[in-house]
Amino acid sequence: MDSGCAAPAQEATPDDFDTRGQVVIAGTVTAGGQPLPNAYVRLLNADGEFAGEVQASEQGEFRFYAAAGKWTVRALHAKGTGEAAVETDAPKLYRVSVSV
Numbered sequence: 654m655d656s657g658c659a660a661p662a663q664e665a666t667p668d669d670f671d672t673r674g675q676v677v678i679a680g681t682v683t684a685g686g687q688p689l690p691n692a693y694v695r696l697l698n699a700d701g702e703f704a705g706e707v708q709a710s711e712q713g714e715f716r717f718y719a720a721a722g723k724w725t726v727r728a729l730h731a732k733g734t735g736e737a738a739v740e741t742d743a744p745k746l747y748r749v750s751v752s753v
Contacts, residue, residue, distance in 0.1 A: 663710040666746065676741045679716040680749040681709075682728040688713030689753055692730040699723040728753055 666679035682692040694715040696705045699722055709715045709728070717726075719741060727736040728751040735753040 663707055663714050663716060665710075665712060665714050666716050668746070670746050672744055672746055674744045676719045676721060676744050676747070677716060678719050678724060678726065678739055678741065678747045678749060679714070680726070680737075680751065682713040682715065682730070682735070682751045682753060684730070684732050684753045689728070689730055689732065692728045692751075692753065694751070695727045695729070697725040697727060701725065726751055 682689045682694060690709060690711040690713055692709045694707050694709050695703060696717045698704050705717055707715050721742050723740050725736055725738055726749050730753050733753040735751045737749045737751045739747050739749045741747050
């Protein structure tokens, strides 16, 4: 039975992705320079508070819809943890890579 609580399946976000007027934070989780599949990726606000979580795709891809502000993207995997900061302002696509 599907509870409806799962995050949507993650997929690659092309450079010409239509953000539909929203702030979109997207990228890839890597380890040793290679995409890292199935990492848990968290979005934290400027205060370090949890804002959302997705599981990266088999290609290490993730995507969040956010608001303008300062964000931290944190990836957690059995191979380690990594994070990257991103500051957003206008609605558009913001790319971030997280190395574990």
